[in-house]
Amino acid sequence: VSSSLPEVGVGIVGYGIMGRAHAYAYAAAPRIRDLPCRPRLRLMSGRDGGAVAEAARRYGVEEATTDWRALVEHPDVDIVDVCTPPGTHAEIVAAAAAAGKAVLCEKPLAADYAHAARAVAAVREAGVPNAIGFNYRRLPALALMRQMVADGRVGEPLLLRASFLSDEFLDPTIPFDWRFERAMGGTTISDLGAHLVDFALWMVGDIAEVSAQSQTFTRERPQVDSDARREVEVDEASSAIVSFASGARGTFEMARTCARRPCDFSVEVNGTSGTLRFDYQNLNELWYGDGAEPGELYGMRRIRAEHESHPYAAQWWPIGQGVGYDASFVNQVADHLERWPDGDWTPDLETGLRVQAVCEAMERSAAQRRWVAVAEVQGT
Numbered sequence: 001v002s003s004s005l006p007e008v009g010v011g012i013v014g015y016g017i018m019g020r021a022h023a024y025a026y027a028a029a030p031r032i033r034d035l036p037c038r039p040r041l042r043l044m045s046g047r048d049g050g051a052v053a054e055a056a057r058r059y060g061v062e063e064a065t066t067d068w069r070a071l072v073e074h075p076d077v078d079i080v081d082v083c084t085p086p087g088t089h090a091e092i093v094a095a096a097a098a099a100g101k102a103v104l105c106e107k108p109l110a111a112d113y114a115h116a117a118r119a120v121a122a123v124r125e126a127g128v129p130n131a132i133g134f135n136y137r138r139l140p141a142l143a144l145m146r147q148m149v150a151d152g153r154v155g156e157p158l159l160l161r162a163s164f165l166s167d168e169f170l171d172p173t174i175p176f177d178w179r180f181e182r183a184m185g186g187t188t189i190s191d192l193g194a195h196l197v198d199f200a201l202w203m204v205g206d207i208a209e210v211s212a213q214s215q216t217f218t219r220e221r222p223q224v225d226s227d228a229r230r231e232v233e234v235d236e237a238s239s240a241i242v243s244f245a246s247g248a249r250g251t252f253e254m255a256r257t258c259a260r261r262p263c264d265f266s267v268e269v270n271g272t273s274g275t276l277r278f279d280y281q282n283l284n285e286l287w288y289g290d291g292a293e294p295g296e297l298y299g300m301r302r303i304r305a306e307h308e309s310h311p312y313a314a315q316w317w318p319i320g321q322g323v324g325y326d327a328s329f330v331n332q333v334a335d336h337l338e339r340w341p342d343g344d345w346t347p348d349l350e351t352g353l354r355v356q357a358v359c360e361a362m363e364r365s366a367a368q369r370r371w372v373a374v375a376e377v378q379g380t
Protein backbone atom coordinates (compact mmCIF):
# COMPACT_ATOMS: atom_id res chain seq x y z
CA VAL A 1 0.00 0.00 0.00
CA SER A 2 1.59 3.25 -1.13
CA SER A 3 2.22 5.74 1.65
CA SER A 4 1.99 8.66 -0.79
CA LEU A 5 -1.81 8.43 -0.73
CA PRO A 6 -3.71 10.86 1.53
CA GLU A 7 -4.66 9.35 4.88
CA VAL A 8 -8.24 9.09 6.08
CA GLY A 9 -8.54 8.69 9.85
CA VAL A 10 -11.15 6.23 11.06
CA GLY A 11 -12.70 6.14 14.53
CA ILE A 12 -14.82 3.12 15.42
CA VAL A 13 -17.41 3.46 18.19
CA GLY A 14 -17.96 0.03 19.77
CA TYR A 15 -15.70 -3.00 19.75
CA GLY A 16 -18.18 -5.88 19.62
CA ILE A 17 -18.83 -8.10 16.61
CA MET A 18 -19.39 -5.18 14.25
CA GLY A 19 -16.43 -3.20 15.61
CA ARG A 20 -14.30 -6.20 14.70
CA ALA A 21 -15.88 -6.67 11.24
CA HIS A 22 -15.49 -2.99 10.34
CA ALA A 23 -11.88 -2.76 11.60
CA TYR A 24 -11.07 -5.83 9.52
CA ALA A 25 -12.68 -4.24 6.47
CA TYR A 26 -10.60 -1.03 6.63
CA ALA A 27 -7.43 -3.10 6.94
CA ALA A 28 -8.33 -5.38 4.01
CA ALA A 29 -9.89 -2.85 1.61
CA PRO A 30 -6.60 -1.40 0.24
CA ARG A 31 -5.39 -4.96 -0.47
CA ILE A 32 -8.52 -5.75 -2.51
CA ARG A 33 -9.15 -2.46 -4.30
CA ASP A 34 -7.10 0.43 -5.71
CA LEU A 35 -8.22 3.31 -3.51
CA PRO A 36 -7.48 7.05 -3.77
CA CYS A 37 -6.71 7.23 -0.04
CA ARG A 38 -5.30 5.12 2.76
CA PRO A 39 -7.57 4.35 5.74
CA ARG A 40 -5.82 4.65 9.09
CA LEU A 41 -7.47 2.92 12.05
CA ARG A 42 -6.86 5.74 14.48
CA LEU A 43 -9.21 5.30 17.46
CA MET A 44 -11.72 2.86 18.95
CA SER A 45 -14.10 3.61 21.83
CA GLY A 46 -15.94 1.47 24.37
CA ARG A 47 -17.22 1.73 27.90
CA ASP A 48 -14.77 -0.74 29.49
CA GLY A 49 -11.24 0.74 29.29
CA GLY A 50 -9.36 -2.55 29.61
CA ALA A 51 -11.56 -4.40 27.14
CA VAL A 52 -11.53 -1.67 24.50
CA ALA A 53 -7.73 -1.32 24.76
CA GLU A 54 -7.34 -5.07 24.25
CA ALA A 55 -9.80 -5.04 21.33
CA ALA A 56 -7.98 -2.11 19.69
CA ARG A 57 -4.69 -4.00 19.95
CA ARG A 58 -6.17 -7.14 18.40
CA TYR A 59 -8.00 -5.29 15.61
CA GLY A 60 -5.00 -3.14 14.69
CA VAL A 61 -6.43 0.19 15.91
CA GLU A 62 -3.80 2.67 17.14
CA GLU A 63 -5.51 3.98 20.28
CA ALA A 64 -8.51 3.33 22.52
CA THR A 65 -10.71 5.62 24.61
CA THR A 66 -13.72 5.22 26.93
CA ASP A 67 -15.12 8.57 25.73
CA TRP A 68 -16.93 8.35 22.38
CA ARG A 69 -17.24 12.15 22.27
CA ALA A 70 -13.44 12.44 22.40
CA LEU A 71 -13.30 10.05 19.43
CA VAL A 72 -15.85 12.09 17.46
CA GLU A 73 -13.98 15.33 18.11
CA HIS A 74 -10.46 13.96 17.61
CA PRO A 75 -8.72 15.96 14.83
CA ASP A 76 -7.26 12.80 13.25
CA VAL A 77 -10.69 11.19 12.85
CA ASP A 78 -12.35 11.87 9.49
CA ILE A 79 -14.86 8.98 9.47
CA VAL A 80 -16.92 8.03 12.54
CA ASP A 81 -17.99 4.41 12.22
CA VAL A 82 -20.87 3.59 14.58
CA CYS A 83 -20.91 -0.04 15.77
CA THR A 84 -22.90 0.23 19.01
CA PRO A 85 -26.50 -0.86 19.81
CA PRO A 86 -29.27 0.91 17.82
CA GLY A 87 -30.50 2.97 20.79
CA THR A 88 -27.17 4.84 20.84
CA HIS A 89 -26.90 5.55 17.09
CA ALA A 90 -28.83 8.83 16.69
CA GLU A 91 -26.91 10.73 19.38
CA ILE A 92 -23.51 9.57 18.08
CA VAL A 93 -24.42 10.27 14.43
CA ALA A 94 -25.65 13.76 15.36
CA ALA A 95 -22.46 14.57 17.28
CA ALA A 96 -20.27 13.26 14.45
CA ALA A 97 -22.18 15.26 11.83
CA ALA A 98 -21.99 18.41 13.95
CA ALA A 99 -18.21 17.91 14.16
CA GLY A 100 -18.12 17.73 10.33
CA LYS A 101 -17.21 14.04 10.22
CA ALA A 102 -18.35 11.49 7.64
CA VAL A 103 -20.54 8.79 9.20
CA LEU A 104 -21.00 5.08 8.60
CA CYS A 105 -23.74 3.78 10.91
CA GLU A 106 -24.61 0.12 11.48
CA LYS A 107 -28.19 -0.95 10.83
CA PRO A 108 -30.87 -0.44 12.01
CA LEU A 109 -30.45 3.35 11.90
CA ALA A 110 -32.10 3.65 15.33
CA ALA A 111 -34.39 1.84 17.76
CA ASP A 112 -37.37 3.84 16.43
CA TYR A 113 -38.40 6.12 13.58
CA ALA A 114 -38.23 9.38 15.58
CA HIS A 115 -34.56 8.83 16.50
CA ALA A 116 -33.73 7.70 12.95
CA ALA A 117 -35.28 10.93 11.62
CA ARG A 118 -33.09 12.95 14.00
CA ALA A 119 -29.96 11.21 12.70
CA VAL A 120 -30.93 12.01 9.10
CA ALA A 121 -31.72 15.65 9.94
CA ALA A 122 -28.25 16.00 11.49
CA VAL A 123 -26.31 14.64 8.49
CA ARG A 124 -28.48 16.61 6.08
CA GLU A 125 -27.81 19.86 7.94
CA ALA A 126 -24.07 19.19 8.15
CA GLY A 127 -23.81 17.97 4.54
CA VAL A 128 -21.36 15.19 5.47
CA PRO A 129 -20.92 11.87 3.60
CA ASN A 130 -23.10 9.28 5.31
CA ALA A 131 -23.99 5.63 4.90
CA ILE A 132 -26.03 2.91 6.57
CA GLY A 133 -24.45 -0.52 7.07
CA PHE A 134 -26.56 -2.65 4.76
CA ASN A 135 -23.47 -4.74 4.04
CA TYR A 136 -25.27 -7.69 2.44
CA ARG A 137 -26.00 -5.54 -0.64
CA ARG A 138 -22.30 -5.90 -1.36
CA LEU A 139 -22.28 -9.66 -1.71
CA PRO A 140 -21.71 -10.41 -5.40
CA ALA A 141 -24.76 -12.68 -5.69
CA LEU A 142 -27.17 -10.17 -4.09
CA ALA A 143 -25.72 -7.27 -6.09
CA LEU A 144 -26.20 -9.42 -9.21
CA MET A 145 -29.78 -10.22 -8.21
CA ARG A 146 -30.60 -6.54 -7.87
CA GLN A 147 -28.94 -5.80 -11.21
CA MET A 148 -30.89 -8.58 -12.94
CA VAL A 149 -34.20 -7.34 -11.50
CA ALA A 150 -33.33 -3.79 -12.65
CA ASP A 151 -32.40 -5.12 -16.10
CA GLY A 152 -35.86 -6.68 -16.45
CA ARG A 153 -34.67 -10.30 -16.30
CA VAL A 154 -37.79 -11.30 -14.35
CA GLY A 155 -40.09 -8.79 -16.04
CA GLU A 156 -42.26 -6.72 -13.70
CA PRO A 157 -41.87 -7.90 -10.08
CA LEU A 158 -45.15 -9.34 -8.78
CA LEU A 159 -44.12 -11.00 -5.51
CA LEU A 160 -41.24 -10.71 -3.05
CA ARG A 161 -40.72 -13.17 -0.24
CA ALA A 162 -38.00 -12.78 2.35
CA SER A 163 -37.13 -14.46 5.61
CA PHE A 164 -34.37 -14.18 8.20
CA LEU A 165 -34.19 -17.03 10.72
CA SER A 166 -31.85 -17.41 13.68
CA ASP A 167 -31.78 -19.29 16.98
CA GLU A 168 -30.25 -16.35 18.89
CA PHE A 169 -33.14 -16.07 21.43
CA LEU A 170 -34.36 -19.68 21.58
CA ASP A 171 -32.62 -20.64 24.83
CA PRO A 172 -34.66 -19.16 27.75
CA THR A 173 -31.56 -19.14 30.00
CA ILE A 174 -29.79 -16.49 27.87
CA PRO A 175 -29.54 -13.50 30.22
CA PHE A 176 -31.15 -10.14 29.54
CA ASP A 177 -28.93 -7.77 27.51
CA TRP A 178 -29.45 -4.77 25.21
CA ARG A 179 -31.06 -6.89 22.51
CA PHE A 180 -34.06 -7.55 24.80
CA GLU A 181 -34.50 -3.86 25.70
CA ARG A 182 -36.74 -2.03 23.25
CA ALA A 183 -35.17 1.44 23.57
CA MET A 184 -31.65 0.06 23.10
CA GLY A 185 -32.01 -2.89 20.74
CA GLY A 186 -35.09 -2.00 18.71
CA THR A 187 -37.08 -5.08 17.70
CA THR A 188 -36.52 -8.31 15.83
CA ILE A 189 -38.45 -6.59 13.03
CA SER A 190 -35.86 -3.79 12.88
CA ASP A 191 -32.81 -5.92 13.72
CA LEU A 192 -33.22 -8.76 11.21
CA GLY A 193 -36.06 -7.27 9.19
CA ALA A 194 -34.11 -4.10 8.33
CA HIS A 195 -31.90 -6.12 5.96
CA LEU A 196 -34.93 -7.74 4.29
CA VAL A 197 -36.85 -4.49 3.97
CA ASP A 198 -33.74 -2.90 2.45
CA PHE A 199 -33.59 -5.67 -0.19
CA ALA A 200 -37.29 -5.16 -0.91
CA LEU A 201 -37.10 -1.37 -1.37
CA TRP A 202 -33.88 -1.72 -3.37
CA MET A 203 -35.20 -4.38 -5.73
CA VAL A 204 -38.97 -3.80 -5.96
CA GLY A 205 -39.51 -0.21 -4.74
CA ASP A 206 -41.54 1.52 -2.03
CA ILE A 207 -43.81 -0.40 0.34
CA ALA A 208 -47.18 1.30 0.86
CA GLU A 209 -48.93 -0.75 3.54
CA VAL A 210 -48.18 -3.57 5.97
CA SER A 211 -49.96 -6.05 8.22
CA ALA A 212 -47.84 -7.84 10.82
CA GLN A 213 -47.94 -10.14 13.82
CA SER A 214 -45.35 -10.64 16.59
CA GLN A 215 -44.75 -13.09 19.40
CA THR A 216 -42.41 -13.26 22.41
CA PHE A 217 -42.15 -16.81 23.70
CA THR A 218 -39.76 -16.19 26.61
CA ARG A 219 -41.33 -13.27 28.45
CA GLU A 220 -38.75 -12.87 31.24
CA ARG A 221 -35.03 -13.49 31.37
CA PRO A 222 -32.45 -13.83 34.13
CA GLN A 223 -30.17 -10.86 34.76
CA VAL A 224 -26.42 -11.10 35.19
CA ASP A 225 -26.20 -8.64 38.07
CA SER A 226 -29.35 -9.47 40.10
CA ASP A 227 -31.57 -12.37 41.16
CA ALA A 228 -34.71 -10.69 39.86
CA ARG A 229 -35.84 -11.63 36.34
CA ARG A 230 -36.43 -8.87 33.82
CA GLU A 231 -39.30 -8.56 31.37
CA VAL A 232 -38.35 -8.99 27.69
CA GLU A 233 -39.49 -5.89 25.79
CA VAL A 234 -39.10 -7.06 22.20
CA ASP A 235 -40.70 -9.47 19.75
CA GLU A 236 -38.78 -12.70 19.21
CA ALA A 237 -40.58 -13.72 16.04
CA SER A 238 -42.60 -11.61 13.61
CA SER A 239 -44.09 -11.91 10.16
CA ALA A 240 -45.74 -9.48 7.79
CA ILE A 241 -47.60 -9.23 4.55
CA VAL A 242 -47.07 -6.04 2.57
CA SER A 243 -48.25 -4.23 -0.53
CA PHE A 244 -45.78 -2.32 -2.67
CA ALA A 245 -46.64 1.02 -4.27
CA SER A 246 -46.29 -0.73 -7.66
CA GLY A 247 -49.05 -3.20 -6.78
CA ALA A 248 -46.60 -6.04 -6.11
CA ARG A 249 -47.14 -8.02 -2.89
CA GLY A 250 -44.66 -9.36 -0.37
CA THR A 251 -44.24 -11.58 2.67
CA PHE A 252 -41.60 -11.25 5.38
CA GLU A 253 -40.62 -13.43 8.31
CA MET A 254 -37.97 -12.53 10.89
CA ALA A 255 -37.44 -14.80 13.87
CA ARG A 256 -34.75 -15.42 16.47
CA THR A 257 -36.35 -18.59 17.86
CA CYS A 258 -35.65 -21.08 15.05
CA ALA A 259 -33.69 -24.09 16.33
CA ARG A 260 -30.56 -24.87 14.36
CA ARG A 261 -31.03 -21.90 12.02
CA PRO A 262 -27.94 -19.71 12.62
CA CYS A 263 -28.28 -16.73 10.26
CA ASP A 264 -30.40 -18.09 7.45
CA PHE A 265 -31.88 -15.48 5.21
CA SER A 266 -33.37 -15.74 1.77
CA VAL A 267 -35.00 -13.42 -0.70
CA GLU A 268 -37.02 -14.33 -3.79
CA VAL A 269 -38.62 -12.20 -6.48
CA ASN A 270 -41.23 -13.61 -8.86
CA GLY A 271 -41.87 -11.38 -11.88
CA THR A 272 -44.05 -11.51 -14.97
CA SER A 273 -41.36 -13.43 -16.88
CA GLY A 274 -39.01 -14.99 -14.36
CA THR A 275 -37.92 -15.83 -10.82
CA LEU A 276 -34.74 -15.01 -8.87
CA ARG A 277 -33.85 -16.51 -5.51
CA PHE A 278 -30.92 -16.00 -3.10
CA ASP A 279 -30.15 -18.15 -0.06
CA TYR A 280 -27.44 -16.97 2.33
CA GLN A 281 -26.38 -20.55 3.08
CA ASN A 282 -25.07 -20.60 -0.51
CA LEU A 283 -23.97 -17.02 -0.70
CA ASN A 284 -22.09 -17.25 -3.98
CA GLU A 285 -25.07 -18.63 -5.88
CA LEU A 286 -28.24 -17.27 -7.38
CA TRP A 287 -31.18 -19.30 -8.68
CA TYR A 288 -32.76 -18.02 -11.88
CA GLY A 289 -35.79 -19.22 -13.79
CA ASP A 290 -36.29 -17.54 -17.18
CA GLY A 291 -39.88 -17.80 -18.41
CA ALA A 292 -38.78 -17.07 -21.99
CA GLU A 293 -36.76 -20.28 -22.30
CA PRO A 294 -38.20 -23.27 -24.20
CA GLY A 295 -40.24 -25.80 -22.24
CA GLU A 296 -37.58 -28.48 -22.26
CA LEU A 297 -35.42 -26.21 -20.06
CA TYR A 298 -38.29 -25.58 -17.60
CA GLY A 299 -36.90 -24.95 -14.12
CA MET A 300 -34.35 -22.87 -12.26
CA ARG A 301 -30.66 -22.63 -13.07
CA ARG A 302 -27.91 -22.11 -10.50
CA ILE A 303 -25.77 -19.10 -11.39
CA ARG A 304 -22.28 -19.08 -9.85
CA ALA A 305 -22.04 -15.38 -8.98
CA GLU A 306 -18.25 -15.36 -9.24
CA HIS A 307 -17.72 -14.61 -12.92
CA GLU A 308 -15.58 -11.58 -13.66
CA SER A 309 -18.62 -9.94 -15.27
CA HIS A 310 -20.53 -10.10 -11.96
CA PRO A 311 -20.52 -7.21 -9.45
CA TYR A 312 -17.41 -7.18 -7.20
CA ALA A 313 -16.33 -10.66 -8.33
CA ALA A 314 -13.30 -9.63 -10.38
CA GLN A 315 -11.81 -7.78 -7.39
CA TRP A 316 -11.62 -10.98 -5.35
CA TRP A 317 -10.34 -14.48 -6.03
CA PRO A 318 -10.23 -16.63 -9.17
CA ILE A 319 -13.63 -18.06 -10.08
CA GLY A 320 -14.69 -20.98 -7.92
CA GLN A 321 -12.97 -19.85 -4.69
CA GLY A 322 -15.92 -17.94 -3.27
CA VAL A 323 -16.22 -14.96 -0.97
CA GLY A 324 -17.81 -14.73 2.49
CA TYR A 325 -19.41 -12.41 5.06
CA ASP A 326 -16.13 -10.51 5.44
CA ALA A 327 -16.17 -9.54 1.75
CA SER A 328 -19.46 -7.66 2.23
CA PHE A 329 -17.79 -5.35 4.79
CA VAL A 330 -14.61 -4.92 2.73
CA ASN A 331 -16.68 -4.03 -0.36
CA GLN A 332 -18.71 -1.59 1.76
CA VAL A 333 -15.75 0.45 3.03
CA ALA A 334 -13.97 0.23 -0.34
CA ASP A 335 -17.06 1.66 -2.09
CA HIS A 336 -17.02 4.57 0.36
CA LEU A 337 -13.27 5.22 0.31
CA GLU A 338 -13.26 5.07 -3.49
CA ARG A 339 -15.50 8.15 -3.47
CA TRP A 340 -13.51 9.97 -0.74
CA PRO A 341 -13.78 12.84 -0.03
CA ASP A 342 -16.46 14.21 -2.40
CA GLY A 343 -18.65 11.45 -3.79
CA ASP A 344 -22.05 10.45 -2.44
CA TRP A 345 -22.15 7.32 -0.32
CA THR A 346 -24.86 4.75 -0.89
CA PRO A 347 -27.07 3.47 0.65
CA ASP A 348 -27.23 6.62 2.79
CA LEU A 349 -28.92 7.30 6.13
CA GLU A 350 -31.99 8.50 4.21
CA THR A 351 -32.31 4.92 2.93
CA GLY A 352 -31.92 3.72 6.51
CA LEU A 353 -34.81 6.01 7.49
CA ARG A 354 -37.06 4.70 4.69
CA VAL A 355 -36.37 1.17 5.92
CA GLN A 356 -37.03 2.21 9.52
CA ALA A 357 -40.44 3.61 8.50
CA VAL A 358 -41.49 0.23 7.11
CA CYS A 359 -40.17 -1.57 10.22
CA GLU A 360 -42.07 0.79 12.50
CA ALA A 361 -45.24 0.34 10.43
CA MET A 362 -44.87 -3.42 10.99
CA GLU A 363 -44.31 -2.89 14.74
CA ARG A 364 -47.39 -0.66 14.95
CA SER A 365 -49.47 -3.10 12.91
CA ALA A 366 -48.56 -6.03 15.16
CA ALA A 367 -49.26 -4.03 18.34
CA GLN A 368 -52.60 -2.63 17.11
CA ARG A 369 -53.77 -5.60 14.99
CA ARG A 370 -54.51 -3.53 11.89
CA TRP A 371 -53.07 -2.65 8.44
CA VAL A 372 -50.73 0.36 8.73
CA ALA A 373 -49.75 2.69 5.89
CA VAL A 374 -46.02 3.50 5.87
CA ALA A 375 -46.98 7.15 5.22
CA GLU A 376 -48.71 7.19 8.62
CA VAL A 377 -45.33 6.56 10.31
CA GLN A 378 -43.64 9.14 8.09
CA GLY A 379 -46.29 11.66 9.08
CA THR A 380 -47.21 12.49 5.48
Ligand SMILES: NC(=O)c1ccc[n+]([C@@H]2O[C@H](COP(=O)([O-])OP(=O)(O)OC[C@H]3O[C@@H](n4cnc5c(N)ncnc54)[C@H](O)[C@@H]3O)[C@@H](O)[C@H]2O)c1
Nearest residue numbers: 014015016017018019046047083084085086106107108178
Ligand atom coordinates in the same frame (compact mmCIF):
# COMPACT_ATOMS: atom_id res chain seq x y z
N1 LIG B 1 -24.61 -5.77 9.42
C1 LIG B 1 -24.52 -6.89 10.10
O1 LIG B 1 -24.29 -7.96 9.55
C2 LIG B 1 -24.69 -6.83 11.60
C3 LIG B 1 -24.44 -7.97 12.39
C4 LIG B 1 -24.53 -7.86 13.77
C5 LIG B 1 -24.88 -6.65 14.35
N2 LIG B 1 -25.16 -5.58 13.56
C6 LIG B 1 -25.53 -4.26 14.16
O2 LIG B 1 -24.36 -3.66 14.70
C7 LIG B 1 -24.65 -2.96 15.90
C8 LIG B 1 -23.78 -3.51 17.03
O3 LIG B 1 -24.04 -4.91 17.16
P1 LIG B 1 -22.93 -5.95 17.66
O4 LIG B 1 -23.42 -7.30 17.31
O5 LIG B 1 -21.58 -5.53 17.21
O6 LIG B 1 -23.07 -5.73 19.23
P2 LIG B 1 -22.07 -6.19 20.40
O7 LIG B 1 -22.93 -6.41 21.60
O8 LIG B 1 -21.15 -7.27 19.93
O9 LIG B 1 -21.19 -4.86 20.61
C9 LIG B 1 -21.80 -3.67 21.04
C10 LIG B 1 -20.75 -2.63 21.32
O10 LIG B 1 -21.40 -1.44 21.73
C11 LIG B 1 -20.95 -1.05 23.05
N3 LIG B 1 -22.08 -0.41 23.77
C12 LIG B 1 -22.29 0.92 23.87
N4 LIG B 1 -23.38 1.19 24.58
C13 LIG B 1 -23.90 0.01 24.94
C14 LIG B 1 -25.05 -0.35 25.70
N5 LIG B 1 -25.87 0.56 26.23
N6 LIG B 1 -25.29 -1.67 25.88
C15 LIG B 1 -24.47 -2.60 25.35
N7 LIG B 1 -23.37 -2.30 24.60
C16 LIG B 1 -23.09 -1.00 24.41
C17 LIG B 1 -20.43 -2.34 23.66
O11 LIG B 1 -19.47 -2.06 24.64
C18 LIG B 1 -19.81 -3.02 22.44
O12 LIG B 1 -18.53 -2.50 22.16
C19 LIG B 1 -26.15 -3.12 16.12
O13 LIG B 1 -26.81 -2.00 15.59
C20 LIG B 1 -26.50 -4.37 15.32
O14 LIG B 1 -27.83 -4.41 14.86
C21 LIG B 1 -25.03 -5.64 12.21
